[in-house]
Amino acid sequence: MHYNSPQPTPAGAxxxxxxxxRGPLSRVEIGELTGLSSATVTKATxxxxxxxxxxxxxxxxxxxxxxxxxxxxxxADREFFLGVKVTAAExxxxxxxxxxxxxxxxxxxxxxxxPEAVVPAIATxxxxxxxxxxxxxxxxxxxxxxxxxxxRATGVVRSSPFLGWTQVDLAAQLHAATGLSVxxxxxxxxxxxxxxWFGSGLGASSFALVTLGTGVGCGLVVNGALxxxxxxxxxxxxxxxxxxDGPRCPCGRTGCVEAVAAERAIVARASEVAGTPLxxxxxxxxxxxxxxPLREVFAQAGHAIGLGLAALANLVGPERIVVxxxxxAAYDLIGENLRQTFTAHAFGAASRCTLELRPLSFEDWxxxxxxxxxxxxxxxx
Amino acid sequence: MHYNSPQPTPAGAxxxxxxxxRGPLSRVEIGELTGLSSATVTKATxxxxxxxxxxxxxxxxxxxxxxxxxxxxxxADREFFLGVKVTAAExxxxxxxxxxxxxxxxxxxxxxxxPEAVVPAIATxxxxxxxxxxxxxxxxxxxxxxxxxxxRATGVVRSSPFLGWTQVDLAAQLHAATGLSVxxxxxxxxxxxxxxWFGSGLGASSFALVTLGTGVGCGLVVNGALxxxxxxxxxxxxxxxxxxDGPRCPCGRTGCVEAVAAERAIVARASEVAGTPLxxxxxxxxxxxxxxPLREVFAQAGHAIGLGLAALANLVGPERIVVxxxxxAAYDLIGENLRQTFTAHAFGAASRCTLELRPLSFEDWxxxxxxxxxxxxxxxx
Numbered sequence: 001m002h003y004n005s006p007q008p009t010p011a012g013a014x015x016x017x018x019x020x021x022r023g024p025l026s027r028v029e030i031g032e033l034t035g036l037s038s039a040t041v042t043k044a045t046x047x048x049x050x051x052x053x054x055x056x057x058x059x060x061x062x063x064x065x066x067x068x069x070x071x072x073x074x075x076a077d078r079e080f081f082l083g084v085k086v087t088a089a090e091x092x093x094x095x096x097x098x099x100x101x102x103x104x105x106x107x108x109x110x111x112x113x114x115p116e117a118v119v120p121a122i123a124t125x126x127x128x129x130x131x132x133x134x135x136x137x138x139x140x141x142x143x144x145x146x147x148x149x150x151x152r153a154t155g156v157v158r159s160s161p162f163l164g165w166t167q168v169d170l171a172a173q174l175h176a177a178t179g180l181s182v183x184x185x186x187x188x189x190x191x192x193x194x195x196x197w198f199g200s201g202l203g204a205s206s207f208a209l210v211t212l213g214t215g216v217g218c219g220l221v222v223n224g225a226l227x228x229x230x231x232x233x234x235x236x237x238x239x240x241x242x243x244x245d246g247p248r249c250p251c252g253r254t255g256c257v258e259a260v261a262a263e264r265a266i267v268a269r270a271s272e273v274a275g276t277p278l279x280x281x282x283x284x285x286x287x288x289x290x291x292x293p294l295r296e297v298f299a300q301a302g303h304a305i306g307l308g309l310a311a312l313a314n315l316v317g318p319e320r321i322v323v324x325x326x327x328x329a330a331y332d333l334i335g336e337n338l339r340q341t342f343t344a345h346a347f348g349a350a351s352r353c354t355l356e357l358r359p360l361s362f363e364d365w366x367x368x369x370x371x372x373x374x375x376x377x378x379x380x381x
Numbered sequence: 382m383h384y385n386s387p388q389p390t391p392a393g394a395x396x397x398x399x400x401x402x403r404g405p406l407s408r409v410e411i412g413e414l415t416g417l418s419s420a421t422v423t424k425a426t427x428x429x430x431x432x433x434x435x436x437x438x439x440x441x442x443x444x445x446x447x448x449x450x451x452x453x454x455x456x457a458d459r460e461f462f463l464g465v466k467v468t469a470a471e472x473x474x475x476x477x478x479x480x481x482x483x484x485x486x487x488x489x490x491x492x493x494x495x496p497e498a499v500v501p502a503i504a505t506x507x508x509x510x511x512x513x514x515x516x517x518x519x520x521x522x523x524x525x526x527x528x529x530x531x532x533r534a535t536g537v538v539r540s541s542p543f544l545g546w547t548q549v550d551l552a553a554q555l556h557a558a559t560g561l562s563v564x565x566x567x568x569x570x571x572x573x574x575x576x577x578w579f580g581s582g583l584g585a586s587s588f589a590l591v592t593l594g595t596g597v598g599c600g601l602v603v604n605g606a607l608x609x610x611x612x613x614x615x616x617x618x619x620x621x622x623x624x625x626d627g628p629r630c631p632c633g634r635t636g637c638v639e640a641v642a643a644e645r646a647i648v649a650r651a652s653e654v655a656g657t658p659l660x661x662x663x664x665x666x667x668x669x670x671x672x673x674p675l676r677e678v679f680a681q682a683g684h685a686i687g688l689g690l691a692a693l694a695n696l697v698g699p700e701r702i703v704v705x706x707x708x709x710a711a712y713d714l715i716g717e718n719l720r721q722t723f724t725a726h727a728f729g730a731a732s733r734c735t736l737e738l739r740p741l742s743f744e745d746w747x748x749x750x751x752x753x754x755x756x757x758x759x760x761x762x
Binding site (some may be wrong): 233255326348 | 393400417420424587599606608610617622634636691693694695697700728729731732735
């Protein structure tokens, strides 16, 4: 399905990634940075030049002598990428360029979130975004971000408890409905890819992206590459055991971070403490107005997340942890304990890991889905 | 100090590593496996051929037509590597070849373990190993494995609580005493390097090596590379918080794995339970003969390690975890709980991670030190 696109070899992917993240660069500079011979650099860049993904910038000759250098640069508008985030209530879609710059966004409420409703709704959104003049010819790839267990290779949603989906061949259905090449990815991994190539992960050899909300998600980049897990499981910060004899998690285990810190766990515990059913918004409001038992529920959530982050820092030693997600709305209630616990349990220099807190919009999730398409150009085939 | 050795470029290191782990290989096969151009492969292999680290095997032409292939192979006896493991009571030394095959071993008791005593004792051991005919000319590098916080770049032992050392410039002192190029590395990291290149880590994209004993150590390889930690701390399985309100760890934190499962913690708790001071051997013997409270002490240690391993598996998803170390002597007492707890808390497919238990000799640690020298040939300069 990837007609007319450079099919990167390992050297091609390395060269293109180097220009994307550090360019514009001359071929000589690319050779120095990658250790590739000039023959390999020339061979590797050719398909990207032939297809217009790289351009030669006007030659420079700062010294006024010698052969002028023609730096290679990314042509950001060579291709556009569609990204869609699927939530239970709404679709959020964006168009980005090759540098993940957002060119357009749109949203569409979902009356129901069955695959039968979602697939045509995405197709309609896609059609709407492609009608913009000049866009259709430059879009080949649709990235879709879904929470849950995703088989990225086949585009099958193995299980998405939040949407109630099991074994949905989403990529195949969306390809049939749109004609586009479709990549489906776990939403946290998609967001991590965006952060890695175009966010605060850029230049960090290791970092973690943590999302707080319905669940506690975590994408992990180590030695410059996403940690996928030998058996497809990694970054399960939500299921690190931190209160071994603690509450039962919906996953069936006890004492997981999510058993204390997921939205549902907070709501359940807050309702128990208050003696009456509360929504999350009500629990937040009451805690903010000084209700001590409810403040303690949020503090415990922060404590559990802090323990999980300390385990992560002690084992992997990331340069930076970005904490984000809808759960950040209650950050004033969980943040102090989260940071205190992290600091108390991070070992030695691991505590120098930066904890960055960042709000996150649904457009950011959709942009992550688009980056999954861009990433295919950065990965050898 | 690396005279007469190939100074690998990134491409050179990649090519040499590929032949070491997958060879013998023809240049064409190397190009296919690495994605490097044939010009780059030829250029990258030349210094290794010129210096005798790679040899061309007799040409093959299985098809009977076309240009015959001359596979490249490692010449294992081109260089020998010395490795020394320093313990508080003894030095253990080995000589290995370029494939980490052990060619000789020797040991020497240490009356005391001050740097002033250890440096000349190592020099004497080295001299003894180098007197073997033909060996001195082929040894350039001495690897030394020490427990604690090591600055590998400078060869300084920043802190080794077990030896009672602080800021010891061990590499410089040993270089002055032996004339060899000296590399000092944390002992668990050295052992992990041996496992990665020449053991059960070979071919695994991710694995962890865990050592049980005086402390709980862990070396971690993810995406094919050792996890070093952005701030020099990683693999601190011993300090993952697993019993947050649990016993105080010598590190000053509470509830670390080591606070329950290190030898000292087991001995302290066993003595408390028995109401009389016990050695580890006595505690093991009594537990084996059926003393239930003492059996429970070991079971709790297994539980704590199992929780730490589950955190590791859920976060990183390694293909394999090798558990080794002196602590394995009591494996019959801790193993069942270790496995049960790991299985109970490993999330989904992460539980498919292989848990391999392996005895470990002091010669294995010394071989790890030698591999640190071999590794310098696999890493770009």
